[in-house]
Amino acid sequence: MITFDQVTIEYDDAAAPALRDVDLTVEEGELCLVVGHTGVGKSTLLGAVNGLVPHFTGGTLYGRVTVDGRDTAHHPPRELADVVGVVGQDPLDGFVTDTVEEELAYAMEQLAVPPATMRKRVEETLDLLGLADLRHRALHELSGGQQQRVAIGSVLTSHPRVLVLDEPTSALDPTAAEEVLAAVTRLVHDLGVTVLMAEHRLERVVQYADRVLHLPGDGHVRIGAPADVLRSSTIAPPIVELGRAAGWDPLPLSIRDARRTARELRTRLTGHTPAPVRRAPGPDRPDLLTARKVTVAHKGVPAVREVDLTLRAGEVTALMGRNGSGKSSLLWALQGTGPRHSGTVSVADGTPRGADPHTLPAARARQLVGLVPQTPADLLYLESVGQELAQADTESANGRKAREILDRLAPGIPDSSHPRDLSEGQKLALVLAIQLTAAPDVLLLDEPTRGLDYRAKNRLVETVDALAAEGRAIVVSTHDVEFAARAADRVVVMAEGEIVADGPTTDVIVASPVFAPQTAKILAPLPFLTVDQVTTALATPRPEGGQP
Known part of the structure; x- marks a missing residue:
């Protein structure tokens, strides 16, 4: 179904080819998992399957890539759309309509699928991915995980023979991820769909893979049975x-x-x-942020309901819960930029009563409470990585260097790269470096491990631990139970806008079959x-x- 014949892909500004002399064949009805560290060429490999590489990304392709007998060098993505369905790392980048139902139907409209068939497929997909209750919702109102499911559904409705998934579960809670993966495996087993999937959270997907394609970082690809490849791979x-x-x-x-x-x-x-x-903070650590009766609503729909939360110096808190439970809304309310309909937030600023970040100038609020959003590219606006890092250094008053932090999280990103050209993991690492340079006393991270490989997550654990050791309070909103188990002293679980569990990490996550590592x-x-x-x-x- 998919064949790479002596494929090499080079980019003009790169020191070495992204892919080098790749030979592989993916059979019909096979689920192949693409693994490797951030920036080794996984997205390039996936993009070559539907013609995005080199038609839209630039670079030079040597060799031959064929999909269902079609040479991608001579068939741009529009001529492969009936065969290959692609879901990228950021679902918002691929949306072209306004509502869930419209998005699910859009691809079929372009392929001239009969209306009766379109309606049937939309209903099937809504049920398959648990989206029926969201059918009329605006896409921009959905949580990141809900957007991810819609993106996958919009591809499935076209019934492609090849499905290319780039980090398909990165924004999903454990239960939603299992539902999506179960749907994907049904497509493979029952309909013979060929799936090529890149995923950093291997603990979720490796058991479903027929074969693993490991990219070690030198441009080559190692192919084999999952157990054989992972036994000696650098990522597992x-x-x-x-x-x-x-x-x-x-x-x-x-x-x-x-x-x-x-x-x-x-x-x-x-x-x-x-x-x-990790060493938990002592009981005498001061409170850095105190929230009382915080309530947030979007268009009259409550997202956070009278939440009380206290963050102490030196404490790392994992904020967990299913998609749409209110985690992001709470973080934005604590940071001061997001809406807060009632309740109070006080951040220690050296005064007896503290300060409400919602009432402070943006620059001052950022020094007290930093936030890295789910979509980190929202904070990137300059023309190069070097300019972003230099601007972060200029705004920092503590001597931290953004480049040093970035190299610990994702080494090898050149200053000349445009931030929008980076992979999702590299964008996240860049934004983390920018925010950590300011080193606020309270740091809020919304899904920081999305797009990060295990090595980068290890560095993030070390960074978070070092910041906590300096006396800062860290909150990590995450669906990554493995990261929470390693990084957090405390776990707070939200459901329907309320806190339903709050306690030491071991007590909370081991008691839950969903959140247990x-x-x-x-x-x-x-x-x-x-x-x-x-x-x-x-x-x-x-x-x-x-x-x-």
Whole structure:
């Protein structure tokens, strides 16, 4: 169905080819997972399948890419639209209509699908992706996860033979991600659709893959069975990392298989107390932000309902909950830019009563409370990465250098690159570097791991931990349970605009089958959250009195 024959893709301003001498074949009805660190060429590989590369992205393509017998060099994307459906990293970039129902029908209108068939397919897709209640909603009013599902649905209605997905679950909560992946696998198994999927959250998708295409970063592509490729790859989900640490062979890729394999490991770990993931702040730390009875409504619809929240110095809080639960609305209300219909927010500013960021000038509010939004490109407005970093340094009063922070999060981004040309992960890293340069006492991050690979998330954990150690309060709104398990002291769970759980990370996420990380699911009822905790325990003698 998809064939790459000695394909090399070069960009004029790049030191090395994005892809080099790639030979691969993806068969009909196969789900192939594309993995690799941020910036290694995954989006280039996907773009070559539907002709975006090189027709719209520039660069030079050597070799031949064919899809269902059509050479993409001679067939631009419009001539492949009936065969290839593409969902990009940012769903808003692909929307062309105003409402959910209109967006689902748009592609079929362009392909002249009969009206009766269009109506039937729209209804099927609404049910398939859980969008029926949103059919008349404006696209710009949806949460990021809801927009992602609409973007996938708008492609599915055309019944393409090839589906190209770039980070399809990046904005989805765990339950919504499972629903989308279940729908995708049904298309593969029941209809023979070929799926090429790039995804950083491998813990969600690797069990569904028939093969893995690993891009190590030198332009080449390594292809093989998931367990074979991931055993030695530089990028792997926690379940594989745990299997490596325990010496399992073959490597399990699903929680069910891993639990069966882990019986002996659970016995070895019994009696060990997991090391703390991070040192929690002491009880004497001061409150940096206090919110009381905060309420937010959009067009009369409540998004946040009388929320009370206190953020302490040195504390990292993970804000979790399903898509549309009010997390982003709460963060914008705390930062002061977003609407707040009632309630109070007070941020420590050296005065006895504190300051309400909603009433302060933007520059002063940013020094007290920083916010990185779900769509980081909204904060990028200059012509190059170097200009963005220099502007951040100019506005910083604490001596931090934005370039140093960026290189820790996503190294190798040249100053000459235009911010809009970066991958989503690189854009996020750039905005994080800009906001962290200001180093406000309270930092709010809305889905900061979206588009980041495991290596970049490790650096983000280190950065967040360092900022907390300096006495700052960090809130991370996230669907990434693995990141929350490693980075947060405290987890706050929202549902329908209200806080329904608030407590230490271990207590909250282990109690939930939805939010529990892979290690916790595999080793339950033992209280381990991360692979690092397991490896530390295995290297430590069993305490006296521990059960064998």
